[in-house]
Amino acid sequence: MTTTLAPTRPEDVAGRTTFAALAARALRRFVVNPVFLFAVVFTAWTTWGNPSTSVTDINSVNWYPAISLGGFGMMATFWLTRSMRDSEPVVGVTPTGLPVRSAALCTVAVVPFLCGVLTLLAFLHYHPLNARVYGAFSPPAQVAVLVGQIVLPSLGGPLLGVALGRWVRFPGAALVAFLFLFGWGNLSTVPSLTHPDPTASTALRMFAPFTHFTFTNNGTEMTTWPGSPWFFLGWQLALCATAVLVALLRGAHSRQRTRIVRTLQIVLVVAAIMFVLAVGGGFTHAVRAR
Amino acid sequence: MTASISLSGVGRTFGATRALADVDLDLEPGVIGLLGPNGAGKTTLLRLLATALPPSQGTVRVLGRDPQVPAERTEIRRRLGYLPQEVGFPRGFTAFAFVDYIALLKEWPQPDARHAEVRRVLDQVGLADVATKRIRAMSGGQRRRVVLAQALLGSPPVLILDEPTTGVDPEQRVTLRTVLAEIARTSIVVLSTHQTEDVAALCERVIVLDRGRVRYDGQVTELVRQAAGRVWLADQPDPTARVSWRTGTGRYRNVAAHARDGVEHVEPSLEDAYLLLRGDLPHGKPAEEVAS
Numbered sequence: 001m002t003t004t005l006a007p008t009r010p011e012d013v014a015g016r017t018t019f020a021a022l023a024a025r026a027l028r029r030f031v032v033n034p035v036f037l038f039a040v041v042f043t044a045w046t047t048w049g050n051p052s053t054s055v056t057d058i059n060s061v062n063w064y065p066a067i068s069l070g071g072f073g074m075m076a077t078f079w080l081t082r083s084m085r086d087s088e089p090v091v092g093v094t095p096t097g098l099p100v101r102s103a104a105l106c107t108v109a110v111v112p113f114l115c116g117v118l119t120l121l122a123f124l125h126y127h128p129l130n131a132r133v134y135g136a137f138s139p140p141a142q143v144a145v146l147v148g149q150i151v152l153p154s155l156g157g158p159l160l161g162v163a164l165g166r167w168v169r170f171p172g173a174a175l176v177a178f179l180f181l182f183g184w185g186n187l188s189t190v191p192s193l194t195h196p197d198p199t200a201s202t203a204l205r206m207f208a209p210f211t212h213f214t215f216t217n218n219g220t221e222m223t224t225w226p227g228s229p230w231f232f233l234g235w236q237l238a239l240c241a242t243a244v245l246v247a248l249l250r251g252a253h254s255r256q257r258t259r260i261v262r263t264l265q266i267v268l269v270v271a272a273i274m275f276v277l278a279v280g281g282g283f284t285h286a287v288r289a290r
Numbered sequence: 291m292t293a294s295i296s297l298s299g300v301g302r303t304f305g306a307t308r309a310l311a312d313v314d315l316d317l318e319p320g321v322i323g324l325l326g327p328n329g330a331g332k333t334t335l336l337r338l339l340a341t342a343l344p345p346s347q348g349t350v351r352v353l354g355r356d357p358q359v360p361a362e363r364t365e366i367r368r369r370l371g372y373l374p375q376e377v378g379f380p381r382g383f384t385a386f387a388f389v390d391y392i393a394l395l396k397e398w399p400q401p402d403a404r405h406a407e408v409r410r411v412l413d414q415v416g417l418a419d420v421a422t423k424r425i426r427a428m429s430g431g432q433r434r435r436v437v438l439a440q441a442l443l444g445s446p447p448v449l450i451l452d453e454p455t456t457g458v459d460p461e462q463r464v465t466l467r468t469v470l471a472e473i474a475r476t477s478i479v480v481l482s483t484h485q486t487e488d489v490a491a492l493c494e495r496v497i498v499l500d501r502g503r504v505r506y507d508g509q510v511t512e513l514v515r516q517a518a519g520r521v522w523l524a525d526q527p528d529p530t531a532r533v534s535w536r537t538g539t540g541r542y543r544n545v546a547a548h549a550r551d552g553v554e555h556v557e558p559s560l561e562d563a564y565l566l567l568r569g570d571l572p573h574g575k576p577a578e579e580v581a582s
Contacts (some may be wrong), residue, residue: 017399025394065371086378086386092341094395095367101395251359 012238018096022104030080030108039072040115047122057239058133059212065119066210070157071178073112077158078174081105081165098251099260102166109158114152120146134216135224135285144229145213152236153210160209166250175239185210192225196286203279209239222246223288224288228281235278238271262278292354294318295339295448295478300348301502302334309334310502319447323510324482325564326499332482333375333452335499337453338371339480340450352448367447368397371441375452381424385412385436386421393438413441414469416462430457442469444506447480452460455488467492486561490514496560498567506567510560517558517566519549545569 030036047062081145083093092098123146129131133144173206185208191201193215205211206227215223245264250259295317302310304398312332313371328330337343338350341357355362389408398404398494412421420428425436434457438541440451449470455463470492470521471478483489488512491495496513498506506513528536531544544553546568 006525015397018397019392021401023400054476083380083473089342089374089377090372090392090437091395093342093372094369094392095397097363099363168481255360284397 004007013029015096015100019100019104022096022101023107026080026104026108028081029112030076031048033076033080035072035108036076037047037077038113039068039112042072043115043119046128047119058146059147059214059216060126061127062123062146063210065123065150066153066157066184069112069116070153070155072157072211073109073154073162074157074161074178074260075174075263076135077105077108077161077187078165080108080162081162082171085177097253098166098273099248099256102162102247103244104252105162105165106159106247107202110160112158113155116151119154121151121219123150132222133214135222136283137213137224137229141282142167144233148229148232148236149210150166152233156209156236156240156243159240159247163243163247166247181209184208189215196225199279203275204231206275206278207237208212209236221288223286224283225286226283228278231274231278233280234274235271238267241267242271294351295480296351296352297338298349299344299351300338302331302338303346308502309330310338310345313502315497315504315507317478317480319474319476319478320494321470321479321481321492323496324480324499325484325486325489325496326505327568328497329501331502332499334502335373336372336450336452336480340370340374341366342374343373349465366487367492369444369447371446371449373437373441373454377437378398379436381426381431382414383425385417385425385428385432385439388436389440389443390433393443396443398443407443408439411442414442415439416465417513431459431462432456435462438466442473445473449473449477451479451481454481455483457487462548465487469472472512485565486559489561498564500568513563513567514558514560515544517535517563519555520547521545521558522553522555523573524553524554533565 001041039076043065044189046068048062050171084101091101124143129142134145137145161174161176164177170176188208189197189206191214192205195201196215202225205225211227211232211277213225213229215225217223245260249264250255295315296314297315300310300313301308307449313335324332324335326465334343339352341352341363342536344358350357352366355366355439357363357366363451383391386408389412390404393404398407409418410419412418415438417432417439420432423435428436428579434454438451439449440452451470455466456465467488470481474492475481481488481493493510494507496506522528522544523537524544525541527536527542528544529545530550531546534542534544540579543556543562545558545565547566
């Protein structure tokens with residue numbers, strides 16, 4: 001039997017090489033962005049430079065990487081995405097379309113993601129698993145909680161920054177989004193403080209790209225809230241994919257747009273399923289321990 | 291195959307404003323000048339040719355390809371250089387970095403070849419010495435040349451230039467003319483400008499647009515010839531002249547709609563011919579309203 005291989009068109013090869021070169025250039029610009037550098041220094045300082053040994057609840061420390069790598073990372077990619085906006089009359093008539101440029105920008109999120117992984121490892125070093133600070137979760141679920149609180153926000157924030165940069169004209173959109181998400185992430189936990197068991201409280205808490213799974217009252221009573229950390233990871237990943245697809249949608253021509261919209265529909269369905277499972281999974285009631 | 295551009299019945303509207311109407315053109319290699327008052331539709335026409343804007347009516351073919359079809363549009367863009375009227379620059383970019391970035395977007399992924407090409411075009415526009423200077427610290431003329439440099443990347447078969455000489459000093463304009471004349475041996479160079487002397491010096495063919503319609507399309511020499519016998523110098527402005535102005539010698543240059551005898555005729559310029567052509571039209575209405 002003989003197999004005929006379809007010849008690779010030179011344009012395809014050129015397109016792939018161009019994409020790789022564009023991604024490398026975007027990475028170089030991102031890693032020297034002052035906002036991102038500040039985020040890295042801040043994360044390093046809070047994780048390595050100032051490891052607290054008297055942590056009674058991981059909630060008191062785990063939001064630092066999410067804010068710095070995710071939040072400031074979002075502002076950095078937003079700025080990076082918008083930086084070429086004024087040059088669009090020239091850039092827009094090159095053979096490299098806007099979706100390719102958006103995809104290249106999305107690849108920079110790998111840097112904060114890796115920073116998030118390093119932070120996670122450091123976190124586990126300073127706060128070993130099975131410690132009381134993690135609540136009543138099993139060790140694998142404790143890792144899932146940390147991945148959802150440290151690693152995935154570090155990935156999702158920068159991706160959201162690219163999507164915002166492509167679609168929103170307002171120059172302060174990333175800052176507004178940052179403040180909104182920070183506020184929402186905190187406010188949505190308020191009902192769980194007094195009424196942790198109702199599904200509505202859990203759903204409200206989970207309907208965010210970052211959530212808490214535990215709460216400690218005056219450092220004495222540790223409460224583990226309902227909800228599945230594993231399915232919450234699925235929900236977060238679906239949100240990351242949504243941000244990428246929304247970014248790619250800008251400037252996509254008719255056939256590309258149809259494909260992206262279809263994929264987006266699937267991702268949104270997956271996100272909804274993951275959200276429902278995250279709310280319905282895990283402990284059915286809050287688990288309290290002294 | 292010879293490079294060509296053709297427009298057939300092309301129109302473009304923006305809301306209720308008609309920027310272009312019923313434009314039929316066939317363009318072959320050479321420098322083609324595009325003249326017209328503000329709001330005549332020059333930039334709209336150039337943006338259509340540069341695939342930055344789709345037409346509302348009619349068909350455009352650039353190098354035999356339809357810019358409306360995404361794959362063909364990409365093919366056109368691979369062979370296109372475009373200098374728009376206004377461009378902003380990203381913060382912190384040097385001239386080299388900016389042109390290099392555009393070269394990357396124009397699918398020059400190999401760094402060595404790309405850098406050599408970037409250096410070549412920066413040298414062509416006289417910016418080799420300031421290639422590492424930040425663009426935001428450059429003068430207006432230098433910035434204009436940075437944008438021109440990116441348009442020249444790869445010596446494209448189609449070069450669309452919207453007022454390339456704005457803010458550029460006379461010496462550089464002469465250099466630029468030499469560069470464009472060389473490129474125009476094999477490429478179509480469409481040059482929109484308000485500088486009639488640039489058109490006179492460079493172009494064999496000129497297109498005059500007014501209120502979105504082609505008012506004149508032909509040889510520059512023919513347009514100038516139409517003004518023969520209608521331009522003269524006098525000590526006073528002539529009330530019968532379409533336009534008159536005081537020249538540097540203190541005498542008045544008069545341009546009239548009809549030939550005059552018994553006056554001191556001078557050789558008409560393209561500007562005189564253009565003013566005469568414009569004089570036939572009512573003023574002050576930049577674009578035609580679409581009839582509802």
